[in-house]
Amino acid sequence: MTRIRLILGDQLNENHSWLSSTDTEVIYLMAEMKQEATYVTHHIQKLIAFFAAMRKFAAHLENEGHRVVYFRITDPDNPQNLRDLIYRTIKEYNADTFEYQMPDEYRLDKQLERVCESLDISCNKWDSEHFFTSRTTLSEFFKGKRQLLMETFYRMMRKEHHILINEDGDPEGGKWNYDKSNRKNWKGDPGIPSIPKFHHDIREIYDDIEKAGLPFLGRVDPDAFNWPIQRENALTLLEHFNCNLLPHFGDFQDAMDTGEPFLFHSRLSFALNAKIISPGEVIEKVIHHYRNSSGDIHISQVEGFIRQILGWREFMRGIYWMQMPGYKDNNFFNNSNPLPDFYWTGKTKMNCLHHCIETSLNHAYAHHIQRLMVTGNFALLTQTHPDETDLWYLGIYIDAVEWVEITNTRGMSQYADGGILATKPYIASANYINKMSNYCKRCEYDHKKRTGDTACPFNALYWNFLDSKKEQLKDNPRMGMMYRLLDKIDENELIAIRKRSRAIMENPDKF
Ligand SMILES: Cc1cc2nc3c(=O)[nH]c(=O)nc-3n(C[C@H](O)[C@H](O)[C@H](O)COP(=O)(O)OP(=O)(O)OC[C@H]3O[C@@H](n4cnc5c(N)ncnc54)[C@H](O)[C@@H]3O)c2cc1C
Numbered sequence: 168m169t170r171i172r173l174i175l176g177d178q179l180n181e182n183h184s185w186l187s188s189t190d191t192e193v194i195y196l197m198a199e200m201k202q203e204a205t206y207v208t209h210h211i212q213k214l215i216a217f218f219a220a221m222r223k224f225a226a227h228l229e230n231e232g233h234r235v236v237y238f239r240i241t242d243p244d245n246p247q248n249l250r251d252l253i254y255r256t257i258k259e260y261n262a263d264t265f266e267y268q269m270p271d272e273y274r275l276d277k278q279l280e281r282v283c284e285s286l287d288i289s290c291n292k293w294d295s296e297h298f299f300t301s302r303t304t305l306s307e308f309f310k311g312k313r314q315l316l317m318e319t320f321y322r323m324m325r326k327e328h329h330i331l332i333n334e335d336g337d338p339e340g341g342k343w344n345y346d347k348s349n350r351k352n353w354k355g356d357p358g359i360p361s362i363p364k365f366h367h368d369i370r371e372i373y374d375d376i377e378k379a380g381l382p383f384l385g386r387v388d389p390d391a392f393n394w395p396i397q398r399e400n401a402l403t404l405l406e407h408f409n410c411n412l413l414p415h416f417g418d419f420q421d422a423m424d425t426g427e428p429f430l431f432h433s434r435l436s437f438a439l440n441a442k443i444i445s446p447g448e449v450i451e452k453v454i455h456h457y458r459n460s461s462g463d464i465h466i467s468q469v470e471g472f473i474r475q476i477l478g479w480r481e482f483m484r485g486i487y488w489m490q491m492p493g494y495k496d497n498n499f500f501n502n503s504n505p506l507p508d509f510y511w512t513g514k515t516k517m518n519c520l521h522h523c524i525e526t527s528l529n530h531a532y533a534h535h536i537q538r539l540m541v542t543g544n545f546a547l548l549t550q551t552h553p554d555e556t557d558l559w560y561l562g563i564y565i566d567a568v569e570w571v572e573i574t575n576t577r578g579m580s581q582y583a584d585g586g587i588l589a590t591k592p593y594i595a596s597a598n599y600i601n602k603m604s605n606y607c608k609r610c611e612y613d614h615k616k617r618t619g620d621t622a623c624p625f626n627a628l629y630w631n632f633l634d635s636k637k638e639q640l641k642d643n644p645r646m647g648m649m650y651r652l653l654d655k656i657d658e659n660e661l662i663a664i665r666k667r668s669r670a671i672m673e674n675p676d677k678f
């Protein structure tokens with residue numbers, strides 16, 4: 168009697184109930200597969216991080232006394248796809264049961280359902296025991312409601328899980344949301360403490376990736392690969408966050424700086440998305456630290472962080488399962504332009520884009536505002552097809568898995584769902600970028616000018632976007648102020664804005 172239990176690369180949860188006892192009749196099946204490594208061109212650091220974390224996890228299981236069958240990407244007998252992997256392992260071990268944890272990606276969910284339908288042995292699916300919510304919590308909560316507001320969902324989650332709620336059931340500190348105090352620019356003070364170093368040896372994995380001929384983008388310095396690939400790294404990073412970054416997290420959440428790619432951000436997204444660490448324990452440790460800080464940490468810093476994990480992360484997952492598979496095809500504005508080539512090289516004179524893309528290529532990372540208000544903003548203003556934008560975001564970031572990538576990109580950043588997820592498009596001119604960063608100070612373009620050769624391209628594109636998407640946006644109450652300002656621009660300047668925007672959109676790589 169043998170039971171095969173599949174563990175996917177983003178299901179590295181040491182605390183899963185499967186693992187609470189050992190059983191010689193259970194085989195844990197794990198595989199680095201071309202199917203997963205090539206469905207999009209991934210960043211080299213993302214491939215390394217997933218393979219390294221999987222190898223560490225398999226070794227941990229073996230140390231704990233579990234039976235493990237593991238295929239490396241270069242193993243000659245690696246089936247390289249999920250279907251053959253499952254069929255062959257069942258046959259080889261004469262298994263009578265196949266089990267899996269419900270995947271977070273629609274694509275894999277359907278594939279596993281199909282495989283199970285075709286098997287003539289019993290097949291069970293389990294929860295991954297990671298999230299606060301189930302796949303359907305959000306759709307049940309918003310049933311019959313027209314608008315899916317994150318804030319409403321977040322307040323329900325705070326109450327339901329009793330997080331930062333006082334004895335009367337009110338939010339601690341008196342406010343639900345400190346978003347307005349999370350918008351400071353960072354000018355070098357307070358300093359950023361250095362990040363803990365993990366000293367991973369990733370050369371063997373890098374060689375395996377090359378040997379297997381996997382396509383990749385981005386860069387890696389083998390001596391400086393520093394992502395948390397096992398539980399103890401993730402716990403160290405969380406401790407570092409609590410002690411050094413949390414006191415300022417909320418204040419500088421939206422700030423951007425040429426010299427500091429990570430600022431006060433936690434860098435926990437990979438460990439969270441691979442389930443190396445759970446959102447519940449992250450929140451618990453953050454709140455524990457806050458309670459023991461003798462008043463040194465303001466609630467606004469803590470609430471700003473909790474909102475990302477308990478609010479946005481669970482909200483995105485709920486939207487994904489509510490909206491897939493149709494969400495993938497949304498293109499509300501019918502945008503059709505290709506993504507500029509410089510997204511793959513960072514070679515552009517626009518300093519903000521140059522820095523955000525270089526950071527992404529060097530570290531497989533950019534923080535939320537860089538993704539939303541620089542690269543995402545430019546892709547939307549240049550009316551790029553959301554398929555192209557999605558592919559870039561899905562490949563380049565260390566934390567990019569579809570359930571959280573597509574909702575953030577197609578929904579929040581590109582407004583391609585027509586407002587299911589966001590109440591208005593996140594677009595901005597150079598004014599915002601200049602306010603939140605030091606990018607404009609060292610840019611060839613003038614952030615104050617709208618037209619002319621030296622004018623910042625974001626400015627013409629911003630007004631042109633509002634002008635050209637007027638039919639779709641004019642009735643949105645949150646856009647009223649922008650349209651009143653657009654109306655004040657005189658006709659000659661509007662003609663010049665349209666002309667410059669056309670030139671940028673026709674050849675963005677010239678700018
Ligand atoms: C266009 C775009 C694409 C994105 N793609 C992804 C993606 O593929 N994977 C991903 O995990 N996040 C994505 N995000 C959200 C966010 O940018 C990253 O979660 C964050 O930058 C990760 O860095 P960090 O761990 O230092 O986050 P911190 O700023 O320290 O935040 C803490 C945690 O909160 C969670 N979080 C924060 N913002 C969001 C959000 N908007 N949605 C869901 N969770 C959030 C993450 O788990 C993160 O680790 C995207 C955002 C945008 C605008």
Ligand code: SF4
Nearest residue numbers: 517519597607610623
């Ligand atoms: S001037 Fe424009 S292009 Fe240059 S950094 Fe500022 S916003 Fe970016």
